[in-house]
Amino acid sequence: MLTDIFNQIHKDFKGAVKYSKHAFRYATLATVADGLPFQRTIVLRDVTDTNDLLIYTDERSKKVAQLKRNKNASLLFYDHNRLTQVILRGTISIETKGEGVEERWQKVRERSQKDYITSLGPGIPVDNPDQVTYLKEQNYFTILNFVPDEIEYLRLKRPNHIRALFTKSESEEWDMTFLVP
Numbered sequence: 109m110l111t112d113i114f115n116q117i118h119k120d121f122k123g124a125v126k127y128s129k130h131a132f133r134y135a136t137l138a139t140v141a142d143g144l145p146f147q148r149t150i151v152l153r154d155v156t157d158t159n160d161l162l163i164y165t166d167e168r169s170k171k172v173a174q175l176k177r178n179k180n181a182s183l184l185f186y187d188h189n190r191l192t193q194v195i196l197r198g199t200i201s202i203e204t205k206g207e208g209v210e211e212r213w214q215k216v217r218e219r220s221q222k223d224y225i226t227s228l229g230p231g232i233p234v235d236n237p238d239q240v241t242y243l244k245e246q247n248y249f250t251i252l253n254f255v256p257d258e259i260e261y262l263r264l265k266r267p268n269h270i271r272a273l274f275t276k277s278e279s280e281e282w283d284m285t286f287l288v289p
Contacts, residue, residue: 110284113261113272117194120187121155131187132194137163138182141174150183153251154212160255161196164216167204167248168229175200175252183254191264198256204248213249224249262289 124132137150148171154162161183165171175181183196203209213221225248227241234240259274259282269289274282 110272110274110286113270114259114274114282114284117259117261117274118155118159120185120194121152121159121161124152124185125154131189132185136184137171138184139171139174140178140180141170146170146174156253160253163252163254164212164224165250165252166224166226166230167250169250170231171252172202172250175202181254183256193262195260196254196256197258197260198254201253201255203251203253209249209251212251213247216249221247221249260287264289 120130120132124130127133133152134149135152136147138145138147140146150163150165152161153164156162179199179201181198181200185194185196186192213224216224222242225243225246227243228234229248257276261270261272261274263270271287271289272284273287274284277283
């Protein structure tokens with residue numbers, strides 16, 4: 109049963125990338141900076157063959173600055189219909205340049221590319237949203253590569269809730285155990 113749950117989690121991540129209405133398409137990313145937690149909603153963009161999760165962002169965002177100081181992060185997914193919560197803990201590497209970044213940038217829809225080409229960085233105050241200007245020859249497209257070390261699963265159901273913990277071992281295998289909900 110644990111293997112089935114683990115496989116379903118990864119199937120859900122793949123589905124979230126493929127289907128924009130999938131419950132796991134959007135997640136909460138938590139980072140830590142100066143001893144304080146920061147959370148924001150992200151869009152799951154891809155899942156690698158090694159089950160790393162990819163997130164796109166602007167290189168100038170606060171989350172990138174926070175991750176440069178502390179690469180530890182957490183992702184929270186929730187499916188309201190199935191009453192299922194999945195929490196991932198792990199580390200994030202930041203990719204701003206290279207063939208893989210350029211290849212993914214070319215696949216971003218033109219209207220979405222605007223999110224990465226503003227002349228000012230995210231969070232900079234402006235008097236009016238219509239004053240935001242865009243660059244033509246430069247972008248700040250960045251890939252965050254989330255590598256999970258731990259996955260915690262909770263499914264609320266009757267007669268018994270199901271809670272499980274999956275922990276990556278030093279040999280890159282996943283140890284699996286049930287937890288008391």
